[in-house]
Each structure stands twice: as C-alpha cells, then as structure tokens.
Amino acid sequence: MTRLIVFAISVISLIGILSLRKFKEEAVSNKRFNYVEEEKDWKKFKAAINPVKKKKKAVAQAPVATGAVVVLDTEELKNGKKLYAKCIVCHGKYGEGKPAQKAPKIAGQYAWYLEEQVVNIQKGIRVNKVMMPYVKNLSPQDISDISAYVAKLPWK
Numbered sequence: 001m002t003r004l005i006v007f008a009i010s011v012i013s014l015i016g017i018l019s020l021r022k023f024k025e026e027a028v029s030n031k032r033f034n035y036v037e038e039e040k041d042w043k044k045f046k047a048a049i050n051p052v053k054k055k056k057k058a059v060a061q062a063p064v065a066t067g068a069v070v071v072l073d074t075e076e077l078k079n080g081k082k083l084y085a086k087c088i089v090c091h092g093k094y095g096e097g098k099p100a101q102k103a104p105k106i107a108g109q110y111a112w113y114l115e116e117q118v119v120n121i122q123k124g125i126r127v128n129k130v131m132m133p134y135v136k137n138l139s140p141q142d143i144s145d146i147s148a149y150v151a152k153l154p155w156k
C-alpha cells in the first residue's frame with residue numbers, strides 16, 4: 001500500500017515538474033503595457049475577425065427636375081401641361097407636393113391611378129373639399145391629359 005502511495009505521489013510530481021518546465025518555455029516579456037501598441041494590435045485583430053464590408057455603391061442620384069422636364073410631343077401632353085397650371089399652387093410645379101398644403105407628391109405616379117383619384121374626387125367618392133373647385137369642371141379627356149402629363153414628371 002505504501003509503495004502504491006509513493007508511486008502515485010512520484011507520478012503526480014513528475015507530471016507537475018513536466019508541466020512547470022513547459023510553462024517556463026513560454027516567452028516571458030517584461031515589456032511595459034503600451035496602450036498605443038496594444039490598440040494597434042487590437043485593431044489588427046478586429047479587422048482580421050471581421051473583414052471590412054465592401055462599401056455600398058453610391059446610388060445614382062435622380063436628376064433634379066428643372067426647366068422643361070416633359071417632352072410635349074402629343075396634343076394630350078400639351079393640354080395636360082396647360083391644365084396642370086391650376087394644380088401647381090398645391091402640388092408644386094414639378095408635382096413634388098407641398099406639405100404646407102397637405103398636398104401629396106403626384107409626380108411620376110401611374111397615370112391610371114392619378115386619373116382614378118381625380119375622377120373619384122370630382123364625383124365626391126373621395127372627399128377632397130380643397131381640390132374640388134379645381135377639378136369639378138374638368139372633362140374626362142382633361143383629366144386623362146393631366147394624368148398623362150403628371151405621370152411623366154420625374155419622381156425625384
């Protein structure tokens with residue numbers, strides 16, 4: 001029994017000595033902590049673990065509407081532009097809308113949608129008291145022409 005204990009103790013101490021020797025082999029540095037160096041190291045490490053994501057490509061800027069923005073190549077568009085003059089006070093020259101008037105942006109919207117809304121407002125299906133006086137005398141052709149024109153205004 002004593003032999004066994006002695007044997008066990010010697011084995012444990014042998015393991016202990018071996019591991020101590022291993023520990024000694026580790027480079028010991030008495031370099032003082034250098035914040036700048038450490039930070040550099042940290043940044044390198046961080047960059048290595050999460051590589052910098054590629055920057056998103058700059059989204060092409062939509063052209064800013066100026067001057068003649070719609071090519072008036074049909075009679076309908078010409079008429080539409082003429083009639084749209086009445087709508088500018090609220091919806092803006094380029095159909096951009098005016099928050100002060102609570103008037104939405106309508107430029108570039110689908111023509112069929114614009115037409116439907118104006119018709120509905122005219123019929124009173126969609127209630128819009130402020131716009132009513134401006135649309136009540138428009139003929140179906142006029143509404144269609146304005147819609148075609150507004151739909152061609154650039155959606156900025």
Ligand code: HEC
Binds near residue numbers: 086103106115127146
């Ligand atoms: C007095 C200001 C005013 C004038 C003038 C005016 N509008 Fe409006 N318009 C508005 C307001 C306010 C709304 C939003 C109403 C609502 O909330 O229903 C609107 C909504 C619309 C809409 C619906 C937009 C959508 O996204 O649903 C269309 C289309 C429209 N107007 C077209 C016209 C046209 C065409 C004219 C010219 C004939 C015109 N408006 C003149 C104030 C005006």
